[in-house]
Amino acid sequence: xxxxxxxxxxxxxxxxxxxxxxxxxxxxxxxxxxxxxxxxxxxxxxxxxxxxxxxxxxxxxxxxxxxxxxxxxxxxx
Amino acid sequence: xxxxxxxxxxxxxxxxxxxxxxxxxxxxxxxxxxxxxxxxxxxxxxxxxxxxxxxxxxxxxxxxxxxxxxxxxxxxxxxxxxxxxxxxxxxxxxxxxxxxxxxxxxxxxxxxxxxxxxxxxxxxxxxxxxxxxxxxxxxxxxxxxxxxxxxxxxxxxxxxxxxxxxxxxxxxxxxxxxxxxxxxxxxxxxxxxxxxxxxxxxxxxxxxxxxxxxxxxxxxxxxxxxxxxxxxxxxxxxxxxxxxxxxxxxxxxxxxxxxxxxxxxxxxxxxxxxxxxxxxxxxxxxxxxxxxxxxxxxxxxxxxxxxxxxxxxxxxxxxxxxxxxxxxxxxxxxxxxxxxxxxxxxxxxxxxxxxxxxxxxxxxxxxxxxxxxxxxxxxxxxxxxxxxxxxxxxxxxxxxxxxxxxxxxxxxxxxxxxxxxxxxxxxxxxxxxxxxxxxx
Numbered sequence: 395x396x397x398x399x400x401x402x403x404x405x406x407x408x409x410x411x412x413x414x415x416x417x418x419x420x421x422x423x424x425x426x427x428x429x430x431x432x433x434x435x436x437x438x439x440x441x442x443x444x445x446x447x448x449x450x451x452x453x454x455x456x457x458x459x460x461x462x463x464x465x466x467x468x469x470x471x
Numbered sequence: 472x473x474x475x476x477x478x479x480x481x482x483x484x485x486x487x488x489x490x491x492x493x494x495x496x497x498x499x500x501x502x503x504x505x506x507x508x509x510x511x512x513x514x515x516x517x518x519x520x521x522x523x524x525x526x527x528x529x530x531x532x533x534x535x536x537x538x539x540x541x542x543x544x545x546x547x548x549x550x551x552x553x554x555x556x557x558x559x560x561x562x563x564x565x566x567x568x569x570x571x572x573x574x575x576x577x578x579x580x581x582x583x584x585x586x587x588x589x590x591x592x593x594x595x596x597x598x599x600x601x602x603x604x605x606x607x608x609x610x611x612x613x614x615x616x617x618x619x620x621x622x623x624x625x626x627x628x629x630x631x632x633x634x635x636x637x638x639x640x641x642x643x644x645x646x647x648x649x650x651x652x653x654x655x656x657x658x659x660x661x662x663x664x665x666x667x668x669x670x671x672x673x674x675x676x677x678x679x680x681x682x683x684x685x686x687x688x689x690x691x692x693x694x695x696x697x698x699x700x701x702x703x704x705x706x707x708x709x710x711x712x713x714x715x716x717x718x719x720x721x722x723x724x725x726x727x728x729x730x731x732x733x734x735x736x737x738x739x740x741x742x743x744x745x746x747x748x749x750x751x752x753x754x755x756x757x758x759x760x761x762x763x764x765x766x767x768x769x770x771x772x773x774x775x776x777x778x779x780x781x782x783x784x785x786x787x788x789x790x791x792x793x794x795x796x797x798x799x800x801x802x803x804x805x806x807x808x809x810x811x812x813x814x815x816x817x818x819x820x821x822x823x824x825x826x827x828x829x830x831x832x833x834x835x836x837x838x839x840x841x842x843x844x845x846x847x848x849x850x851x852x853x854x855x856x857x858x859x860x861x862x863x864x865x866x867x868x869x870x871x872x873x874x875x876x877x878x879x880x881x882x883x884x885x886x887x888x889x890x891x892x893x894x895x896x897x898x899x900x901x902x903x904x905x906x907x908x909x910x911x
Contacts, residue, residue, distance in 0.1 A: 412499035414491040416506045417710045418633060418807065425564035426869050434574040434866055443858050444575075450854060450892065457900055 504718045509637045510705040511722030513787060514553060514698050515730040516644035519737070520784025521601030522594070522845070523692045524777055527734050528754040530685055531741020536667040537674040539738060541686060542731050545693045548887055550727040552857065555864045555876070555884065556699050557719045560706030562874040566804075567703040568795035571859050574866065583856065584799050590848040591697055591792045595827035596841050598781040598788070603831050605774045605781075608755045614832060620778075621828035624785050625821045631809035633708055640786060646779055647733045649772055654736035656765060657743035664739060680901075687898040693734070694891070696852040697791040699860055704794035708805050740773070785824060793820040854892045861888055 434440060463469040493499050519527075530538045556567065563570060568587070572580030602620050603613035628636055658664070666672075674682060702723075711719055744757050751757045754777060762770025790806075796819045797804025803813040810817050830836055861884050863869065864876045876884065 411492045411494055412496065414493065414499055414502045414506065416634075417712055417715060419490075420710070420712065422710060423564070423712050426562060426871075428563055428565055428570065428573050428869060431573065431868060433576050434862070435868070439865075440862055443862055444579075447855055447858050450896070454896070454900075 503715070504721060507709075507711060507715045507718035508722045508725075509641055510702055510709060510711075511553070511557070511719060511724070512644050512726040512729065513637070513640050513783075514702040514705065515549065515723070515726030516647060516733070517640075517701075517783040517787035518693065518695055518698055519647065519730055519733055519780055520594075520788075521598050521777060521781040522784075522842075523734070524737055524754050524780050525601075526685075526688050526692045527737035528741035528744075528757060530689060531738035532744040532749070532751065532757065533685065533741075534674045534676075534682065535742045535745040536664040536738065537672050538686070538689065539664060539668040539735055540671040541689055542693075542735050542738070543668055545690065546727055546731045549693060549730070550724055551880075551883055551887060552694055552860070553698065553702055553723050553727070554720055555860055555880075556703045557706055557711075557723055558716065558870070558874045559860070559863055560703040561711050561713060561716050561719065562870050564707050564710070565703075566707055566794050566798040567700045567856075567860070569798035570703075570863055570869075572799050574863060574869070575859065579859070580799060583859065584795055586848065586852045586855070587696060587700055587795055588792050590845065590852050591788045592823060592827060593841050593845045593848065594697070594788055595785055595823055596830050596836075596838070597845060598785045599828045599831040600838050600841075601781045602778055604753060605755050605777045608759065609771070609774055617828050617832055618825075620782065620785075621824050624782065624789070624824050627786060628790065628806060628820055629810055629817060631807065633806040636786075636806050637709075640783065643779055643783055644729075647729075647776065649776055650733045650736035650740070653769060653772060653776075654739035656769060657761060658739045664742075668735070684898065684901055687894045690891070690894050691849055691853065691898060693731075694853065696849065696856045697788050699856050700795050701787050701791035704791065704798070704804075708794070708807065785827075789820050789823040792823050793817070849895070849898075854888070854895050857888050857891060861885065 460469065491502060493502065559567070559570065565573075568580070568584055571583045599617055599620070603617050606613045606616035627639060630636065676682070706719065740761070741754075741757070743761060744751060747760075749757070749760050751760065755774060758770045758773035758777075761773065793816050794804050796802075797813070797816040800815065802815040804816040805813060808816070831838075861876075861881075864884070865881065867875045
């Protein structure tokens, strides 16, 4: 870059103004339209995760049920 | 010549109300950050709620400074989990409940919402129980103080201005700086705390089941399910733009650091009781004991900070419920809307706050059972919420390449998911079937 071009660049930079707008005052951005995408594609990873989650929840509810039965005196401690 | 700042170059400036013009790039960065700042600090600091104060102080009182290393370990975990929520919120402009409902179907959507609402409500009861307890110690009748707190918290959100709510709540978050002064005042001069922060150490009593479950309780307290729902909805309500992502990340990181430091100070306050071999059942009792040595100012400061913690927890947890319910129901759900334009949203918030406040005032309410239920439900909720979060962050149909997880994100996050699964399972199993752990 020649000295003149560099001087011009610095001059331009000095005159620049940055406009800052609060997100709530700014125009809304176009986001991904999730409403019309439908359900997620059931890849092997997704299926495996949901299967593990179901197993975890069943186990937890089973444990809870067992504890409730214990407290009710139906299952011996 | 006027040009948009690079951070806002992707956005259209349509009738901005109060645009600010600066000529300095760094000033522009600082101002943009200040405008984006808020949700990250609030979600993190509000997690230091009444239950968290109790857990951290108890950890200090039982094990001194021996568990400080855990907080340091939890810092990146907090940040990574919440950073995913920020990306999802900015990319979609939607809340977490809405995303689960749309992408995983009605069954998982309803399950997550019901679990969240129930867990949040029970947690709110514990917040008001703390308020009632502290008001009693301050000589204020809880029958007057608790409904007044409920009404004040309801009025706080009903101004029709997100910014007004955010400014008040950020101010309340910053009041927690007082914990630094308390820790400095009560902590003995030794540098042991620094060593215990960076080097994990064995407590004098060794590794017991009690120690393990306190570790799990700290993890469960530091990363809570409502936080995921809250921050994503908050980011969506604040209408953060794609270009705000880096500032929102910084906000979240600052929030995580501040929260962990405050939690460390709470542990140091508990350590004062550990060094004196005091026994106490709640932090308010510890405050009274500390007040006997360090004066009434310190006692009142701890009691007021406990109320502040409960107030922060109440407004954020109730909002996460109201946002989630509004998203799933398709109701208008924004703090920017006046009550007449979003009656359902404000009704859910008001109902959560006032019902929890009312329940606390019922004589002989089963508060111990409620606290146990919070632990069990949190054990159920956290792993499922994080699994959905992780799957959504790999959903390139929604996020594209720009916002979806990278390979290293997945490696870190799946590790966190597995650890949380195991810890939550252990905690919930201990609560549901204590005889599985005879030494606890």
